[in-house]
Amino acid sequence: MDVRNTESELMDFRVRVWVIGVVVMLLLGVVWARLVVLQVVRHDAYAERAESNRTAVVPIVPNRGQILDRNGVVLASNYSAYTLEITRSKVENLEETIDQLAEVVEISQRDRRKFKRLMEDSKSFESIPIRTRLSDVEVAKFAAQRWRFPGVDIQARLFRSYPLENVGSHIVGYIGRVSQKDKEAIEEWEDAANYRGTEVIGKLGIEQSYEKELHGQTGWEQLETSAGGYAVRRLNSRPATPGDSIVLSLDIRLQKMVEELYGNRRGALVAIDPRNGEVLAMVSKPTYDLNLFVGGIDTENWAMLNESIDRPMLNRALRGTYPPGSTFKPFMAIAGLESGKRTPDTTIMDNGSWTFGGHTFRSGHPNGPTNLRRSIIKSSNVYYYMLANDMGVEAIHDWLAPMGFGQLTGVDLKGEVRGVLPNQEWKRNTYKRPEQKKWFAGETISLGIGQGYNNFTILQLANAMAMLANHGVKNKPQLGLGRVDAVTREYQPLPRDAAQPMGYKASNVEAVRSAVAAVTVEGTARGVFMGASYQSAGKTGTAQAVGVRQNEKYNASRLSEYQRDHSLYIAYAPVDNPTIALAVIVENAGFGAAAAAPIARRVMDYWLLGRYPSEDDMAAMRKGQASTPIGPSRNANDIPLPGETLPLAGLPVHPLPDYRTDGAAAAVAPSGPVEVEED
Template identity: 45%
Template sequence: MRFRRDTLKNPQQELRIFRVRSLLATLLVLTLTGLLMGRMVYLQVVQHEIYSTRSEKNRVRVEPLPPTRGLIHDRNGVLLAENRPTYNLTLTRERVEDLEGTLDLLEALLELSVEEAEAFRVRSRQRQRPFQPALLMSDLNEEQIAHLAVNRHRLPGIEIEAQLLRYYPDAEIMAHALGYVGRINAEELKTLDAGRYAGTHFIGKTGVERFYEDVLHGQAGLRKVETNARGRVLRELGRTDPVPGQNLRLTLDKELQILAYELLDGRRGSIVAIAPKTGEILAMVSAPGFDSNQFVTGIDFASYRALQEDIDLPLFNRAIRGQYPPGSTIKPFLAMAGLIEGAITPDRTINDPGFYQLPNDSRRYRNWLRWGHGRVDMERSIAVSNNTYYYSLAHELGIDRLHEQMSAFGFGQRVGHDVFGESAALMPSREWKRGRFGQPWFPGETLSVGIGQGYWQVTPLQLATATAVLANRGEWVRPRLASQIDDEPVSLQLPGTPPDLAVNDGAWWDRVFSGMEKVLTGHEGTARRTGVGLEYRMGGKSGTAQVFSLGQDQRYNADELAERLRDHALFMAFAPLEDPQIAVAVIVENAGGGSTHAAHLARAMTDAWLLEEEALDVEELREAMENDTGSVAGN
């Protein structure tokens, strides 16, 4: 059977199919070639800088250069905080292949405890910028450096960096005033300027170091280095030098600070001294202190636990956070309040039978001298520390006017300009009590406030500041710790300074000062033994703050009480009266009468400042304190 040829093959149709397929294949090849060429142009031209940078990073990297922290000096240029060379152990996670294995090896080489090893792991996980080293350990010793150097080939990503580390020559004495720096933690990393703090491992944590962190820190720099395949630096290609932090000169006087600490002799307490005219804090001591250098490199758990559990609370800054009843130290302030409000005149007298009674109340609010002082005017009330006079004055003023006038001296508020962590303490009011306890204010509570007891709480800095305002005859100069930043003086016109006190008669200040001078020089003065041999005119006021309340007919007997239940001793003073150069507040916890156990300390501070005595006999002063029988109980 024969088939027709055209039914088996159609040359024309096959030709058309071939041409279509050839055209499609050509278009496909051209399209793919175009895409390839476009991608190549995109990579080589459009994204040239990006890939060039990535390529460059294979051999060149940028490293941050931390700035040198500014130094801190006292008012005379004596160094209080310096930077010493040290070696730190750092880890760059991006260059570590086996993080856990590397940490295990480090623990073995450095012979770390379990707690230290855990701290290592926490620091290694702390979030950093890419290729920024994390600080694992500070202040390596020579033996540790040797172990790490021998095993360097086994520790990729681990480096030993030479850096400057903060050091405090007088750590224990200056710890609370200066504060300290410590490692930057994870929370701080979230808020810090990453560029400014690049390569920085430490930041101010407390005190002056914290308040002036922006001044002391400086600005980080950078350097460009060439590295080999293992990441080791071969050479430096360029750098931008860091800007060092500014130096800080404080108002503190190191010698006066040391004297204040020695005078406290390990007792719990605080001494604050201020120059009234300028607000310069000359000394601000809290005892006991602690070694702040431990916190710079990272204090170990056992040492930190010991500080926290110490019954004397060495970490607690009593100078700015300790809250104490002011006791009779506030009587000169109350006298001025009475004069300003017209409640008393300097010559008005009362008869003191040894107690005071509110109208229609049988309770007797007793004077410390149970048989009373007889006729008492304002000056004598200060000199003998008469309670009855101030019960009467407080009742006449009332808590509202008392609160207003005492707030004008700085009580119940933060008074320092650059004092980080200061407490406002408490100047009570009827609104405060209703908000705190949901109760009304009672007249008897006003009487307690009138002798510096009850709810009223002050800090040593507040008491010293109020004394400086008193010495300035009502002129406010806000206390400060910094006098110079590099060569620029800190302005005396500080923000937040309260208004000056206005009085109708300038002679009122003289009358109050006269009463304060009689505290030390009068034959009835509560601190007359302390005033013996004074070479200048000094005004002061003793105070005794009760730790717990006594019943109406109970008598205070220190010998029958546990040491920590005994009264606090307080004394405030300024000198010389005619031209005040120093105002001092002293608080010694559980020491007893302020005229016996605090007045001598204030006298020693004013002697050292005004007479420029280089070496006071501290032992003689302590013996005088112990043997003093010329003061009166309860004041």
């Protein structure tokens, strides 16, 4: 045996043992270092993660606050119900599953359409209701066969309810499931964490504008969970705080009355308290049933609302724009006086037409020598043709814009449009072709009588009339009157912007106020207000829906309904101390005194005298066949408030007078046809 080979092998063995030992020591060192990191350096982080795996924090969504009118009538509330819901990611064959479910509980075609619409705005892992408001029997039937339907479950949900259905629908608005766009917007909010677990959000109207007040404070539960993720016990919790209730300045009985007066006609009315900007009524006709949106609207009803030629989803008071016609004249008169282009005694000759640049502008009928007062009483077009020409388009814009025309009023509803109060810059920015961008002097003339490019909302007209009623002091219109604390149930008024004096000369304002007050006594609205026990101020207006050639006379019978002139009226009352100002339009209904003014008369009779139209009067008004009230009026206090009423301490309710105890108010105005003078 070779000794040298043996020693070499021993040496190699020792080296291998030493290398292995070093490797083992290094590995032990790595393990030891890792243990130090896990047990010492990152102990707190891993301990917290382990605890989170053992516990879960579940948000508790609060009950949504109610919406009430100024008398405490409930306009929006909540109810709880069971829903049958499907999580698509857990279902293999969706259509087959729905068909099998329909054998257990009733699932209508409307339910299926609604479900498909909700799928478009939802993720596959989200739970979507296929049936709402399950009965106890249906819940029991499904529970017995729950094992057959993986991905389908029953949930207890809180649903929104609109007890008055379509009354005030454009104002109240509705809620809907939180869309991806909503989620992105919520992430930018300071209180985004408060919306964890929230599935619905205000989409329109007051529901949208006062979302954060109505939502409430989200609570939470900390639950201990098993390895399988099931809750074992509750460790801690904080209850959710319901949302505050919002009280509106609307008188919903007045709102409902006006909506009924319109019947099937289209239009809008806004009534404001000129002393503070409170919106008393904001009507847009036609309306729609808000309950169609509870739980998600189905495709058929959505198409019906959006494709109707009457456009029921359009809030005509807030988003509909119209030429104001002659209702624009009192505000042009103020501009003429303030700009120095006219005095109250400036007199022009109204021969029934006026020619400028070889073009004759028609007026309807001659009024002879006409000053400012007569121009409003007789609704002289010639007077305002000449005034517009003397002022020019830029001055008209600069004087009328501060009154709110072509501007956002700032009302507490989203989606308000500006309308158009034109000037040269507006035209340059609006039209594309160079020849269209130029402003022509003849275009200024039509602006003076509220035609041409002028297009305003009924809210803007009502707000301007409220400013005139308030002696040249403007208030921002507001629907939110106060809030009721969800915990203390105490009523607190909502903040309101300070009044804004326009800075007009008092004698100029009073000259125009005197003229509009005479309209109901000796002017175009005298027939409608015959027999009224109060004096109101007003101005009729007729606005073209389509243009008529200069040499062609307007003939409503030759036009389709949707091409006929609009009927407008603006007013305030009582003249000496106004408590209500309004603007009203009845689309395609002709002269202002024929359709719009009679509605204004009923609103003022209600607010000032506590009078509610008789059944015969209501029926005639719905058809547009009444001027002065027909038959003995009813006492408004005898007409029940629609829906449930919650008595609220501290609510500044406007008490309606009992007209039966007031001799002057009890007189019934003569009924029958009266002469209607064209404005």
